[in-house]
Amino acid sequence: MKSTDQTKHHSEDAVLNETGLRKGLTSYGDQGFSLFLRKAFIKGAGYTDTALDRPVIGIANTGSSYNPCHGNAPQLIEAVKRGVLLAGGLPMDFPTISIHESFAAPTSMYLRNLMSMDTEEMIRAQPMDAVVLIGGCDKTVPAQLMGAASAGIPAIQLITGSMLTGSHRGERVGACTDCRRYWGKFRAGEIDAQETANVNNQLVASVGTCSVMGTASTMACIAEALGMTVPGGASPPAVTSDRIRIAEATGARAVQMARDRLTIDKILTPAAFENAMRVLLSIGGSTNGIVHLAAIAGRVGLEIDMQALDRMGRGTPVLLDLKPSGQHYMEDFHKAGGMAALFRELKPLLRLDALTVTGRTLGQEIESAGPGFAQDVIRPIDNPIYPQGGxxxxxxxxxxxxxxxxxxxxxxxxxxxxxxxxxxxxxxxxxxxxxxxxxxxxxxxxxxxxxxxxxxxxxxxxxxxxxxxxxxxxxxxxxxxxxxxxxxxxxxxxxxxxxxxxxxxxxxxxxxxxxxxxxxxxxxxxxxxxxxxxxxxxxxxxANVLIEPTAERGYRKLFLQTVTQADKGVDFDFLRAPQITGKTPRS
Missing domain, CATH: 3.50.30.80 (IlvD/EDD C-terminal domain-like)
Known part of the structure; x- marks a missing residue:
């Protein structure tokens, strides 16, 4: 007879080896019946046994009428499905919470952790061998990476992409640095209400995320720096064919990740976070990027060392000439070569051994991208737009x-x-x-x-x-x-x-x-x-008696009781993984 420990390990191995529709069977007390019932219901949608025997790739659908940054989600989902099918997988899209910065009260940050929990639990609850995370607006990408990091299966990020720029009286404009600039002019009495209304029609020229280096663009670049997107995944604008091709490639890559069991913990390593920090500093990225990276790191047992980050910043210049630190927009960054061009300049400062979702290292991906070309958006490291990190x-x-x-x-x-x-x-x-x-x-x-x-x-x-x-x-x-x-x-x-x-x-x-x-x-x-x-x-x-905020019920009560401070990522304390020894980045 097997010992209790042997039986336990055999059971754990069996769970780890489950794939496709056999993953995470609903508990009816009879696993055979659970699978039988699951297949019966899914066949009601017209699936065959041949289709159901393929690797199942979940696609987190964050499309919403309240989220114009994700307005291209239907096209992206179709392209991801195409990539999954071409690679021999079975695509299954499913909805999660979608949050937009301008449409979430009191703030989208308040709901980021809720979205991360939704993402994690839906990944855990539903059978999938890998998951494609479609996100763009500010808090959605970090929420998805946080949730996926906690869920632990193979995961790959697909960015929705930036909006195109518009034009106002011959001047190129884009959200949302120019939003703030023009509103400042209005408050100062430099322009009237009519011109304010006119420019309002031009600031967001298409669906997609902000066209400057706001939090959405920052998280797109960070996702690629972490190794969580296919090469070139950060920069294509939302409405371009490049973005659709990236989506198809993402679907195909997800299938191979499922077959290779390339789980997210193999990607989100200390080396990956060091690379993300270098990129954040070199692009003049959003200050929110620090909070989100701290939260993502916390989900895999790592901690961001803020003082080491500052020391890193003293030796990492800003190379990307993008608003608000520079003058250009995301579509210019894409045309200039995107992250591959930035990686080339940062190569001496990067951890080239960091693994990416392609199964290859960052160093290998930089080499395969080939040489750059003349452009004026990404500066050479010896001629930065700012001598230190942003x-x-x-x-x-x-x-x-x-x-x-x-x-x-x-x-x-x-x-x-x-x-x-x-x-x-x-x-x-x-x-x-x-x-x-x-x-x-x-x-x-x-x-x-x-x-x-x-x-x-x-x-x-x-x-x-x-x-x-x-x-x-x-x-x-x-x-x-x-x-x-x-x-x-x-x-x-x-x-x-x-x-x-x-x-x-x-x-x-x-x-x-x-x-x-x-x-x-x-x-x-x-x-x-x-x-x-x-x-x-x-x-x-x-003399100043402290009365901390409280709430009687619901999510607000959970938030106030468990949220951490900014340096820990403003995550819920119970969602952070046990800390691995050491901090990142290295001192």
């Missing part, structure tokens, strides 16, 4: 955990600055007072917004892009130092300190800042300091 990590008594600033999109004159704090207690206070004529504020002041962190808002909204007070905007002020425990869109620009950790809602020092306090920002020294004594801060904390 993001700097700050610390000091105002941010004992850390804070960040997108230095490549900031005003150089303000990156060494000391000023008087003008404080807003929360988002409502900001809305009520920012445009008052009697607001006591000057261009040299520092705007401080509290309680928009992970718990304070909740969901850490993109309210960190604090508008310039109306009376200063009308006087021609374009930038000021701004500080918050929230986020800002990757499409935004300005001298803005974000992700102050710990956040004010959990008792971080930001909660103790008062009007008139002096604050010092030194990007050179990586410092953000409140010029108030430690003794005074302790006294203020004692």
């Amino acid at each position: 993001i700097a990590v700050l610390s000091g008594n105002l941010a004992p955990g850390c804070a960040i600033i997108k230095q490549s999109a900031a005003d150089p004159k303000l990156m060494e600055h000391e000023g008087r704090a003008v404080v807003f207690e929360n988002a409502e206070d900001l809305v009520n007072r920012i445009d008052l004529d009697d607001l006591d504020v000057t261009p040299e002041d520092v705007l401080v917004l509290k309680n928009i962190g992970p718990k304070g808002a909740p969901g850490m909204p993109e309210a960190g892009y604090i508008p310039i007070p109306l009376k200063l905007a009308r006087a021609g002020v374009k930038d000021m130092v701004r500080i918050s425990d929230g986020r800002m869109s990757g499409t935004a620009f300005g001298t803005i300190v974000l992700h102050v950790t710990p956040e004010s809602a959990v008792g971080g020092p930001l909660a103790q800042v008062r009007n008139g306090d002096r604050i010092r920002l030194s990007v050179r020294n990586r410092e953000i300091s409140l010029l108030v004594s430690d003794e005074e801060l302790v006294q203020r904390a004692r």
Whole structure:
């Protein structure tokens, strides 16, 4: 007879060897009947036994009328299915939550973890040998990678692609850096309501994600840097034939990954995250990329070392000339060679041994891409558009955990600055007072917004892009130092300190800042300091009784009870995997 341990291992091996429709059988107490019933129902859709014997490839469908960034999802799904069928697999698309930045209240970040749980559980619940993740808008790609990382099966990312640019009065425009620029002009009285309405028709010229290096484009580039897309998967615009061909190739690749059992944990390694960090820094990527990478890493037992990231940034220049750090748009990046061209320039700084979904290493993929060609979008490493990485990590008594600033999109004159704090207690206070004529504020002041962190808002909204007070905007002020425990869109620009950790809602020092306090920002020294004594801060904390946000029921209650701080990815603590020794990137 077999021992209990032998029986257990035999049972585990049997589960691991299950494929196709035999995976994850519904529990009726009789596995034979479970499979019989499953096949009976699926045959109601017209499938034959021959079709049902193939590797099953799930396709996560995030199409939604509320999500124009995913407006090409039907075409992508058909192309993925074609690729799966040509490679001998059986494609099965299924719906998951779809979230769009502009259509999700209070913020799409609040729902990212819910989408990740939906993605994970649907992958686990339904029989599939591999899964294609179709995502684009800001939080969908990280949510899918988080969920897939937890589910553990072979997975491959398909990006929906960026929108095309439009034209307003002869000027090329695209969402959403130009959205903010034109709205700033309107607030300053430089353009009227009619011109604002006219440009509104041109800023988004097609379906697809933002055409600049916002969070969506950043996550597209990061996904390819992680090795999670087919080569060239990051840059083709949504409505191009290149994007459709990438979708077909993705479907075919998913079938081979299923056959090879190339599971996601073999891709999402420390080397992959180091490459993703290099790319994030070199593209002038969204500050949100740090939060999302921390969350994805947490799902595979890794932790992002923020100080090591900053050291990496000092030696990784910004090479991509894209808004908001530069001048071009995503379609220009694609025409210039996309990620292959960027990888060539970054090659000395990359971990070339990192495995990708192709089954080959990043180094092998760079070699197979061949030589580049003359273009002016991706700079050579010895002629960058910014000498350091786009993001700097700050610390000091105002941010004992850390804070960040997108230095490549900031005003150089303000990156060494000391000023008087003008404080807003929360988002409502900001809305009520920012445009008052009697607001006591000057261009040299520092705007401080509290309680928009992970718990304070909740969901850490993109309210960190604090508008310039109306009376200063009308006087021609374009930038000021701004500080918050929230986020800002990757499409935004300005001298803005974000992700102050710990956040004010959990008792971080930001909660103790008062009007008139002096604050010092030194990007050179990586410092953000409140010029108030430690003794005074302790006294203020004692007098200011902390009442953390709570909720009575539902997802909000779960969120507030379990969400982590920004440096841990704003994920739920119970979804993080046990930590593997060490951190990434390497010091």
